[in-house]
Amino acid sequence: MAVDMVVASPTPIGSEKIIEGAIELPVVDLSLGERSEMSNLIVRACEKYGFFKVINHGVCEEIIAKMEEESLRFFAKPITEKQLAGPANPFGYGCKNIGFNGDTGEVEYLLLNTHPLSISQRSKTISNDPSKFSSAVSGYIEAVRELACELLDLMAEGLGVPDTSLFSRLITDADSDSILRLNHYPPMPILCKDKDTSPSYNTNTNRVGFGEHSDPQILTLLRSNDVGGLQISLNNGVWFPVSPDPTAFCVNVGDVLQAMTNGRFLSVRHRALTNSCESRMSMAFFAAPPLNTRITALPQMLSGVGTSLYRPFTWGDYKKAAYSLRLGDTRLDLFRKQGEELA
Ligand SMILES: C=C1C[C@]23C[C@@]1(O)CC[C@H]2[C@@]12CC[C@H](O)[C@@](C)(C(=O)O1)[C@H]2[C@@H]3C(=O)O
Numbered sequence: 001m002a003v004d005m006v007v008a009s010p011t012p013i014g015s016e017k018i019i020e021g022a023i024e025l026p027v028v029d030l031s032l033g034e035r036s037e038m039s040n041l042i043v044r045a046c047e048k049y050g051f052f053k054v055i056n057h058g059v060c061e062e063i064i065a066k067m068e069e070e071s072l073r074f075f076a077k078p079i080t081e082k083q084l085a086g087p088a089n090p091f092g093y094g095c096k097n098i099g100f101n102g103d104t105g106e107v108e109y110l111l112l113n114t115h116p117l118s119i120s121q122r123s124k125t126i127s128n129d130p131s132k133f134s135s136a137v138s139g140y141i142e143a144v145r146e147l148a149c150e151l152l153d154l155m156a157e158g159l160g161v162p163d164t165s166l167f168s169r170l171i172t173d174a175d176s177d178s179i180l181r182l183n184h185y186p187p188m189p190i191l192c193k194d195k196d197t198s199p200s201y202n203t204n205t206n207r208v209g210f211g212e213h214s215d216p217q218i219l220t221l222l223r224s225n226d227v228g229g230l231q232i233s234l235n236n237g238v239w240f241p242v243s244p245d246p247t248a249f250c251v252n253v254g255d256v257l258q259a260m261t262n263g264r265f266l267s268v269r270h271r272a273l274t275n276s277c278e279s280r281m282s283m284a285f286f287a288a289p290p291l292n293t294r295i296t297a298l299p300q301m302l303s304g305v306g307t308s309l310y311r312p313f314t315w316g317d318y319k320k321a322a323y324s325l326r327l328g329d330t331r332l333d334l335f336r337k338q339g340e341e342l343a
């Protein structure tokens, strides 16, 4: 993956140091068929970057195209019509406000529960053709959930977990708490103030669409159009842009998977910046277990380390904590045992 700009953090947007740089995110080709090769690559990527890309993923183009078309159709509506699907509490349409604790960004979004009944109910306030919207969303969810299961099974295999469907069972459970998020980042022209009259003169600064955070769930599968904006934070807060690839899924480890692997897999902070002239559209499937699932480190992840880094918690406990905090807070720290450090 080519990276054209690296931005230092946590300096506020607008006063950041811009460094030239490049990084290649590991690319997993699911058409390779050599399972041990794919699972080893995935495990190494999750340990080092918490992120990887998947190509030849098997999610059919038509399913993606239908979802993207419905998403575009919704965001193109007048604001008053979109607001009929809101406010996001947490599900529904949200514009600029993220969560319940004062976070904002240059983004509008639809947050959807993935249960078929919930989708068909919601569709009525979202689309003029609710059954078309509902079928596009359900088809997409089914396909990405299948892909998520395949990736989770490969992870279990690569980690040497004997029950290789241990992770994937959590997200195929009828009570799984997985969600789908459709994001639209409208173009935000870069303001270049007059350097002679304004002390805050700057160039090359893109506004924040979705601020820095880690994803709370097990695994996120993100698909975007060909407009960049996603950045990941590696090496003590240096921001690396991820090049957009509409044919790939960008996959990242969530906090729950970091806890279950006892810190071996990393739930890495990321953010999305707006583009100065084009709309970025992204859709994220957040694979989550049922609310009552008890999250603990797997026994295989304790050998060598001896003890678990986090106190056991249920996904319901974790979600409650996440929603009581700001977007950029490090939620997993609340469950970290005293004195236990990540390797
Ligand atoms: C500020 C918030 C928005 C968020 C819930 C939270 O209180 C903290 C976590 C946020 C996040 C980040 C990843 C996903 O986009 C999301 C849907 C999630 O599960 O956790 C959002 C939440 C949200 O937008 O409701």
Ligand SMILES: O=C(O)CCC(=O)C(=O)O
Pocket: 181, 183, 210, 215, 222, 224, 229, 230, 270, 271, 272, 282, 284
């Ligand atoms: O739109 C993007 O690229 C990132 C979105 C994201 O991180 C999220 O929705 O949690």
Ligand SMILES: [Fe+2]
Pocket: 213, 214, 215, 270
């Ligand atoms: Fe995210």
